[in-house]
Amino acid sequence: MNQTLRLIHDRCSLRRYRKAPLGRDRVEAILDAALRAPTAGNMMLYTILEITLSETKAALARTCGHGFIAEAPTVLVFLADMQRWVDYYDAYGVPEECAARGEPMQRPDLGKLFLGCCDAMAAAQTSVIAAESLGVGSCYVGDIMGDAETHRDLLGLPRWSFPVALVCYGDAPPDATRTPTARFDRRFIVFRDRYKRLSKAELDEMLSDVAVRFADVLRTHGVSLAAMTYRHFSAGAAARTLGEQVARQLEPWCDRLEHTPRPDPVDPDTGSPREPS
Numbered sequence: 001m002n003q004t005l006r007l008i009h010d011r012c013s014l015r016r017y018r019k020a021p022l023g024r025d026r027v028e029a030i031l032d033a034a035l036r037a038p039t040a041g042n043m044m045l046y047t048i049l050e051i052t053l054s055e056t057k058a059a060l061a062r063t064c065g066h067g068f069i070a071e072a073p074t075v076l077v078f079l080a081d082m083q084r085w086v087d088y089y090d091a092y093g094v095p096e097e098c099a100a101r102g103e104p105m106q107r108p109d110l111g112k113l114f115l116g117c118c119d120a121m122a123a124a125q126t127s128v129i130a131a132e133s134l135g136v137g138s139c140y141v142g143d144i145m146g147d148a149e150t151h152r153d154l155l156g157l158p159r160w161s162f163p164v165a166l167v168c169y170g171d172a173p174p175d176a177t178r179t180p181t182a183r184f185d186r187r188f189i190v191f192r193d194r195y196k197r198l199s200k201a202e203l204d205e206m207l208s209d210v211a212v213r214f215a216d217v218l219r220t221h222g223v224s225l226a227a228m229t230y231r232h233f234s235a236g237a238a239a240r241t242l243g244e245q246v247a248r249q250l251e252p253w254c255d256r257l258e259h260t261p262r263p264d265p266v267d268p269d270t271g272s273p274r275e276p277s
Contacts (some may be wrong), residue, residue, distance in 0.1 A: 004133075010178075012178050012179060014172055015168075016068065016173055017137070018073075019235045022171065029134060030074075030130050033129075034127035037119070037122040038122050039119045039123075044051070044119065046081050046120035046123055047078075048157060050074070050075075051076070051077060054070070057070045057072065064144055066143070067100050069141065069166070072139075072168035074168070075169070077155065077165070077167075078164050079163050079164060080115075080161065080164050081120075082108035082116060082160040086108065089105075107160075109255060110250070113162060113250070123166070136169050141167070141168065144165060144240065145162075145164065146245040160252075162253075184207075185206065185241065207225060
């Protein structure tokens with residue numbers, strides 16, 4: 001392995017940090033690397049918030065349910081962001097141009113949101129690898145997607161933005177043991193040309209190490225690994241709450257038109273409204 005591949009394979013989440021700050025040079029290097037991440041159409045459909053106030057970190061620790069956020073020397077929040085482009089269009093009179101042509105102004109839609117999410121995650125992961133190369137540990141926190149109203153007020157988020165990930169960065173304390181967690185074998189994840197659904201036997205094989213690790217817990221509670229996973233990841237109160245909160249944030253992105261609905265298309269030969277296909 002070359003040095004970059006070794007960094008990728010050895011990286012694991014770090015949730016305890018030395019109290020010392022990273023130093024501005026390393027923070028700037030992490031941010032500069034993030035800005036070189038792949039981006040759709042080179043439009044950089046994301047924004048990075050560097051959280052420096054201790055009270056804001058403490059608030060995020062409470063809303064996201066992870067105390068280590070308050071202790072992390074550096075915290076970055078990665079947003080999918082179309083607000084910048086909406087503001088650009090407004091500044092140069094695009095809504096007025098649309099109105100003059102009798103066309104409704106288009107709101108950012110779910111397609112733009114998902115492109116922004118891809119951009120934001122590419123930037124986040126690039127920052128994580130850059131941090132690792134500087135000896136800086138990190139940890140993703142996806143719970144930033146929840147508690148939308150609180151996070152919008154706390155971080156001043158505009159309408160056409162969406163918090164995708166929060167990442168903590170810091171140096172490992174002297175007693176930290178960093179051991180990468182095993183991943184599922186490649187044959188269950190990587191397929192050629194077409195998707196493959198796994199059989200029950202293949203699913204059991206994929207999860208065999210997990211089943212061994214949680215064997216005592218499963219016996220104690222008398223449940224299967226599937227039931228335990230479902231209750232925790234899909235049906236638990238925290239999971240349901242997160243789903244409901246994210247759904248509310250998606251509502252503005254689901255209505256595509258800013259003003260009136262687009263008129264029915266006209267048949268150029270007859271001048272009459274064209275029948276929908």
